[in-house]
Amino acid sequence: MRRAMADAEVGDDWYDDDPTVNLLQERCADAMGKEAGAFVPTGTMANQIGLRLHFRGPGHLVAAAAGLHVTSVEVMTAAALAGIAYRTIDAGPRGWIDAEQAAVLLEPDEFYNVEVVDLLSIENTVGGTGGRVMPLEELRAVRKVADDAGVPVHLDGARIFNAVVATGVDSAEIAAESTTMMFCLSKGLGAPIGSVLCGPAEIAREARRLKILYGGAWRQAGIVAAAGLIALQDGPKRLHEDHERARRLAEGIGELLPGSVDLDQVETNMVFVDTEAMGWPVERTLDRLATLGVGGTLSGKSIRLVTHLDVDDAGIERARTAIASAPV
Numbered sequence: 001m002r003r004a005m006a007d008a009e010v011g012d013d014w015y016d017d018d019p020t021v022n023l024l025q026e027r028c029a030d031a032m033g034k035e036a037g038a039f040v041p042t043g044t045m046a047n048q049i050g051l052r053l054h055f056r057g058p059g060h061l062v063a064a065a066a067g068l069h070v071t072s073v074e075v076m077t078a079a080a081l082a083g084i085a086y087r088t089i090d091a092g093p094r095g096w097i098d099a100e101q102a103a104v105l106l107e108p109d110e111f112y113n114v115e116v117v118d119l120l121s122i123e124n125t126v127g128g129t130g131g132r133v134m135p136l137e138e139l140r141a142v143r144k145v146a147d148d149a150g151v152p153v154h155l156d157g158a159r160i161f162n163a164v165v166a167t168g169v170d171s172a173e174i175a176a177e178s179t180t181m182m183f184c185l186s187k188g189l190g191a192p193i194g195s196v197l198c199g200p201a202e203i204a205r206e207a208r209r210l211k212i213l214y215g216g217a218w219r220q221a222g223i224v225a226a227a228g229l230i231a232l233q234d235g236p237k238r239l240h241e242d243h244e245r246a247r248r249l250a251e252g253i254g255e256l257l258p259g260s261v262d263l264d265q266v267e268t269n270m271v272f273v274d275t276e277a278m279g280w281p282v283e284r285t286l287d288r289l290a291t292l293g294v295g296g297t298l299s300g301k302s303i304r305l306v307t308h309l310d311v312d313d314a315g316i317e318r319a320r321t322a323i324a325s326a327p328v
């Protein structure tokens with residue numbers, strides 16, 4: 001990947017003439033069954049451009065489950081950059097909404113009795129609930145509710161390929177249930193940085209304008225796009241290993257600390273460990289894990305462990321043992 005980056009043919013992405021970026025955008029759009037793609041530095045920027053494309057302006061709403069990346073980490077970003085306010089609903093432990101919840105979200109405003117929701121934003125897999133996968137039939141049912149309400153759908157598919165690998169459903173089939181979508185070439189696919197917003201050709205011009213507006217026209221970005229091309233081609237092929245390791249890790253921790261891991265929640269590459277249920281202070285446990293060479297992050301009251309291409313079998317064993325000794 002580093003060699004491909006060094007050898008990349010580059011141009012000026014501001015003017016749409018970086019050949020490696022353009023090739024990556026085409027390939028990503030193809031993989032998602034969309035007509036156009038915009039390569040940007042971060043998933044956050046891809047989401048923010050995606051939301052803004054559909055948003056009619058302050059006073060309108062974007063509907064989404066509470067706790068998604070857009071409604072938690074990015075909530076102030078959306079407010080600051082576009083004046084976006086959300087209408088949210090608690091989707092429950094799985095994290096994704098069903099058709100009934102989508103219908104509640106898309107009801108006309110109770111005070112004005114007019115349509116104020118410009119967009120329904122969904123996420124698959126859902127990071128905040130452990131990388132859970134929204135089943136295709138649920139996705140289709142939600143899309144139908146949005147279609148009936150005349151509301152477009154934006155899919156935060158940061159980890160769409162984890163959903164692909166977990167279900168065997170093609171990326172384009174998942175993405176077909178959205179108007180615009182984004183996915184990350186970083187994270188599990190292994191590129192250092194980069195995400196791609198994909199959608200219909202008619203939004204490409206405005207997406208490009210917003211990309212420039214948000215500071216994302218990154219000149220000779222072909223250097224990074226070259227990594228993205230490899231991530232797109234090779235990354236998905238090995239994600240099943242991450243899923244297998246996550247399951248093994250979850251089972252191992254579950255055996256050592258019964259009740260600390262909900263195995264049903266482990267569908268892809270994340271393991272949530274509820275150490276508070278064991279009576280351990282979560283912050284101290286995280287510090288202790290770090291000293292044992294195991295990186296985890298806090299997600300609510302759980303420790304989130306993520307498997308990825310730099311975690312091998314020995315790493316899984318190390319993490320399992322470290323967790324067991326964490327409160328010592």
Ligand SMILES: Cc1ncc(COP(=O)(O)O)c(C=O)c1O
Nearest residue numbers: 042043044045069123127156158
């Ligand atoms: C579901 C989801 N969407 C979007 C993002 C944002 O991606 P980035 O960190 O590249 O801005 C993340 C990051 O973790 C994520 O988990």
